[in-house]
Amino acid sequence: MAIYVLKRIGLAMMLVWLVATLIFMILHAVPGDPAELLLSQGGVAPDPAQVEELREQLGLNLPLLTQYWNYLSGVLQGDLGSSLQDGHAVAEEIWLRLPRTLELIGAAALLSLLIGLPTGILAARRVNTLLDRVLSVTASVFLSIPVFVVGTLSVLIFSQQLRIVPAGGYTPPSKDLMGHLVLLAMPAGTIAVGLAAVVFRTTRNAMLEILGRDFVRAAHAKGVKEKRIVVHHVLRNALIPIVTVFALQIGTLLGGTVLVEYVFNWPGLSGYLVRSVEARDYPEVVGIVLVISILFVLLNLAVDLLYAALDPRVRYAR
Amino acid sequence: MSINLSRRTFIGAAASIGATASLPFLRIPGARAAENGILTFGLSSYPPNLQPWSQSGTAAGTVKLLIHRGLLSYGPKGEYTPELAESWANENPTTWVFKLRPNAKFSNGNKVTSADVKWCIEQIAAEKSTAFFRSEFQGIAQVDTPNDETVRIITKEPISTLPLWFASYNLPIIPKGSDLSNPIGAGPFVITGQERGASITLEASPHYYKAGFPKLKGIQIVVYADENLRVAALQAGNVDLIEYVPWQSMDAVAANNALKLDAVDGPFMCLLFNGAKKPFGDPRVRKAIAHSIRREDIVKAAFFGRGTPLAHLPISNDSPFFNADLADGWKYDPTLAKKLLAEAGVGSGFSCNILSTAQYGMLKSTAEVVQQHLAEVGIQAELNLPDWSTRVQLANRGQFDIAVHGTAADSNDPDALTSFLDGSLPPSISRSTNLPVPKIQTLLKAGRAEFDLEKRKAIYHEMEKVALEEVPMVGLCWRKQGYAMQSRVNGFKNLPGQLTFFSGVTLEGVSLA
Numbered sequence: 001m002a003i004y005v006l007k008r009i010g011l012a013m014m015l016v017w018l019v020a021t022l023i024f025m026i027l028h029a030v031p032g033d034p035a036e037l038l039l040s041q042g043g044v045a046p047d048p049a050q051v052e053e054l055r056e057q058l059g060l061n062l063p064l065l066t067q068y069w070n071y072l073s074g075v076l077q078g079d080l081g082s083s084l085q086d087g088h089a090v091a092e093e094i095w096l097r098l099p100r101t102l103e104l105i106g107a108a109a110l111l112s113l114l115i116g117l118p119t120g121i122l123a124a125r126r127v128n129t130l131l132d133r134v135l136s137v138t139a140s141v142f143l144s145i146p147v148f149v150v151g152t153l154s155v156l157i158f159s160q161q162l163r164i165v166p167a168g169g170y171t172p173p174s175k176d177l178m179g180h181l182v183l184l185a186m187p188a189g190t191i192a193v194g195l196a197a198v199v200f201r202t203t204r205n206a207m208l209e210i211l212g213r214d215f216v217r218a219a220h221a222k223g224v225k226e227k228r229i230v231v232h233h234v235l236r237n238a239l240i241p242i243v244t245v246f247a248l249q250i251g252t253l254l255g256g257t258v259l260v261e262y263v264f265n266w267p268g269l270s271g272y273l274v275r276s277v278e279a280r281d282y283p284e285v286v287g288i289v290l291v292i293s294i295l296f297v298l299l300n301l302a303v304d305l306l307y308a309a310l311d312p313r314v315r316y317a318r
Numbered sequence: 319m320s321i322n323l324s325r326r327t328f329i330g331a332a333a334s335i336g337a338t339a340s341l342p343f344l345r346i347p348g349a350r351a352a353e354n355g356i357l358t359f360g361l362s363s364y365p366p367n368l369q370p371w372s373q374s375g376t377a378a379g380t381v382k383l384l385i386h387r388g389l390l391s392y393g394p395k396g397e398y399t400p401e402l403a404e405s406w407a408n409e410n411p412t413t414w415v416f417k418l419r420p421n422a423k424f425s426n427g428n429k430v431t432s433a434d435v436k437w438c439i440e441q442i443a444a445e446k447s448t449a450f451f452r453s454e455f456q457g458i459a460q461v462d463t464p465n466d467e468t469v470r471i472i473t474k475e476p477i478s479t480l481p482l483w484f485a486s487y488n489l490p491i492i493p494k495g496s497d498l499s500n501p502i503g504a505g506p507f508v509i510t511g512q513e514r515g516a517s518i519t520l521e522a523s524p525h526y527y528k529a530g531f532p533k534l535k536g537i538q539i540v541v542y543a544d545e546n547l548r549v550a551a552l553q554a555g556n557v558d559l560i561e562y563v564p565w566q567s568m569d570a571v572a573a574n575n576a577l578k579l580d581a582v583d584g585p586f587m588c589l590l591f592n593g594a595k596k597p598f599g600d601p602r603v604r605k606a607i608a609h610s611i612r613r614e615d616i617v618k619a620a621f622f623g624r625g626t627p628l629a630h631l632p633i634s635n636d637s638p639f640f641n642a643d644l645a646d647g648w649k650y651d652p653t654l655a656k657k658l659l660a661e662a663g664v665g666s667g668f669s670c671n672i673l674s675t676a677q678y679g680m681l682k683s684t685a686e687v688v689q690q691h692l693a694e695v696g697i698q699a700e701l702n703l704p705d706w707s708t709r710v711q712l713a714n715r716g717q718f719d720i721a722v723h724g725t726a727a728d729s730n731d732p733d734a735l736t737s738f739l740d741g742s743l744p745p746s747i748s749r750s751t752n753l754p755v756p757k758i759q760t761l762l763k764a765g766r767a768e769f770d771l772e773k774r775k776a777i778y779h780e781m782e783k784v785a786l787e788e789v790p791m792v793g794l795c796w797r798k799q800g801y802a803m804q805s806r807v808n809g810f811k812n813l814p815g816q817l818t819f820f821s822g823v824t825l826e827g828v829s830l831a
Contacts, residue, residue, distance in 0.1 A: 030708070031704070031707070031708040031711045032705075032707030032708050032710070032711050033711055033714075036710055036711060036714050037710055038366070038372075038374075039448065040710050040714065040746075040747050046714070047452065047453050047744075049453075050447075050448045050452060050453075053446055053447075053448055054448045057446075057448070085366040086366060086367035086368075086369075086499070087499060088514070096514065097515070152546065155547060155550050156550070159550055159551075159554045159556075160553055160554050163554055163555070166556045167547055167551040167554045167556055168542065168544075168547050168550075168551065169517075169542075169551070169556070170513065170516045170517070172513065262544055263544055263547060264547070265516070265540075265542050265543065265544065265547055267513065267515040267516035271515070271543075272515060275515075278705070278706065278707060279366065279707070280707050
């Protein structure tokens with residue numbers, strides 16, 4: 001097991017390095033010069049001499065491989081560099097914003113599990129009934145509505161009409177915990193709508209497959225209580241596909257909460273990434289992608305290890 | 319009487335009671351605006367930086383107007399107003415003298431002195447400076463400080479428009495020896511907290527020189543990048559004031575009795591050319607294009623009717639330099655356009671590209687309308703709509719045939735049009751490239767050197783006449799730039815014309831009823 005984990009970590013580090021290198025090179029290849037952009041703010045004309053001076057100051061005139069080597073050396077020492085826009089430490093900014101995005105994803109994940117798991121189990125147990133059909137159709141609808149539509153409708157209903165929550169924004173929990181949770185509710189709920197539908201469908205399908213197995217029939221024949229059969233025999237066996245799909249969804253959300261962060265003005269990592277790409281802020285973009293890649297790889301590793309915990313038949317001997 | 323209460327019923331009832339009871343608490347954050355003399359201001363973006371002398375965009379400009387002051391500023395009608403300098407005059411054509419206020423102080427309580435002003439000018443003009451006014455300051459020959467409250471600026475040539483520089487939000491005065499990444503200002507507010515990317519907290523400066531100002535205890539800036547969310551936050555009462563009111567929402571805001579809309583014709587839209595690309599080096603072709611565009615369509619399509627057609631240079635009707643005789647200089651006239659194209663030898667039409675961007679709807683829609691109208695006179699234009707960053711690079715390198723641009727000048731004085739009209743300057747996002755018009759450059763220089771208003775008017779009228787024939791750019795329309803606020807917000811004024819982005823200066827006089 002330990003060897004397996006070490007091997008996976010080694011592979012993960014290679015993968016992360018590859019992603020960072022790829023992003024670094026692609027960013028420098030696409031049009032758009034950070035110095036020009038900085039000096040063209042407000043649509044004004046920058047003086048070419050000033051652009052050149054700023055490029056010099058920012059180290060953008062160095063050969064690309066030198067820039068890459070400097071960056072990589074910094075990363076190996078835990079320094080993700082400084083923003084080209086205001087000189088702020090990239091690592092500091094990421095550590096400020098990452099918890100906000102993780103909190104958003106965590107709250108959405110929790111909500112989606114609370115809704116998707118029980119309704120999926122219920123639909124599977126009452127397959128082909130009216131309840132199953134209603135739940136399945138509802139899930140399909142929730143899956144098809146784009147996240148920005150759910151978000152915009154939420155703002156219209158809960159902020160503008162009912163006025164029970166503010167129309168987006170962020171308050172640090174240390175400053176106002178209640179206000180923080182209220183502001184978290186709408187964006188987390190918006191993500192949870194689609195995610196719950198995915199959990200519902202995966203749970204229902206996985207449960208249906210297991211419910212038809214011989215050991216379930218045998219358990220019924222032995223007179224085991226229905227609740228015990230569902231929770232201990234069926235659900236446990238159905239958890240592997242559910243965990244797989246759920247983890248993939250969460251992984252995608254790590255860099256994919258852009259629209260929700262934008263619509264609800266949530267200052268997380270995804271919005272930061274988009275703004276950094278727009279400004280061609282190379283250290284910021286590479287730093288964020290690096291962190292997201294690491295999290296994604298760690299999440300995958302955690303899921304693989306979770307399989308073994310969920311299903312004793314799964315073992316990682318080599 | 320007995321009640322049969324199942325566990326399920328009990329949980330359901332408890333949840334309902336809990337949800338109902340929590341509603342009053344949920345309302346708390348929604349009613350934050352206008353508490354305790356703190357104004358909540360919904361800004362459209364988080365400033366990329368707050369470096370005092372850099373042009374870092376209009377959001378940064380607004381914040382700088384809260385924490386800094388320059389020698390001069392602008393009043394509600396767009397007139398110069400004294401700030402750190404209580405008076406100014408030109409002793410002779412190449413010498414300007416500014417008298418500083420004896421009570422002007424930075425937010426740390428230190429007095430603003432002529433040494434601070436001199437140091438700022440030297441830093442901006444320095445060889446390695448990236449300040450917005452660096453190239454202008456190369457025209458300064460000497461700065462004298464005969465005493466703590468007098469600054470004498472001697473220029474290499476007569477510059478009548480020098481006060482414009484010192485009224486800009488890109489030229490605040492900061493203490494000598496400041497760290498530019500975190501300078502102290504002499505403005506009405508000080509920054510006391512920042513959530514990067516989300517909000518900025520400001521409190522009234524106890525050392526601001528104007529007695530009784532600022533009227534607010536503080537300002538809470540909250541960034542709402544999404545324009546619809548910004549309006550929703552205002553309508554829901556979460557913020558007191560917002561900038562960049564989207565054009566499609568202006569009617570709804572104006573019709574709401576609880577809100578006020580203050581919109582002015584400020585920035586303008588225009589077309590730029592690459593003179594090195596055939597046939598745009600020929601002024602007849604550029605003039606033909608100027609006459610082939612029905613500007614009302616742009617106002618409707620890109621700005622929901624919230625704008626005004628502009629068929630001449632961007633000099634507003636309110637300006638003393640406006641010439642009504644030239645106002646329709648580039649009026650829609652497709653027959654004339656076809657005639658001019660025929661005279662230029664391209665009567666059968668030609669193909670070209672229009673550089674704009676898909677990132678901003680107004681620039682994309684404007685390009686689409688222009689494309690349609692050019693097709694009507696036989697010019698087949700292909701749209702190039704990259705992201706904004708790419709668009710900036712392509713424009714700055716002159717890689718386009720025609721470019722759609724939208725911007726505002728630094729002031730309402732026609733000298734501010736220099737960076738848009740002087741084609742001898744290097745290629746840039748904001749002017750035509752490879753298109754020098756020596757007569758325009760000569761007239762702009764003459765206007766800058768002239769101190770008599772009537773003579774300046776005559777110079778700029780002549781310059782506009784030349785521009786209408788040579789077409790270094792094509793004016794398309796003015797667009798409304800709007801601020802919206804709760805009706806309880808008093809004292810805020812959207813400054814006229816191209817000074818709209820300087821309106822943050824009026825926040826010192828804002829109060830909440």
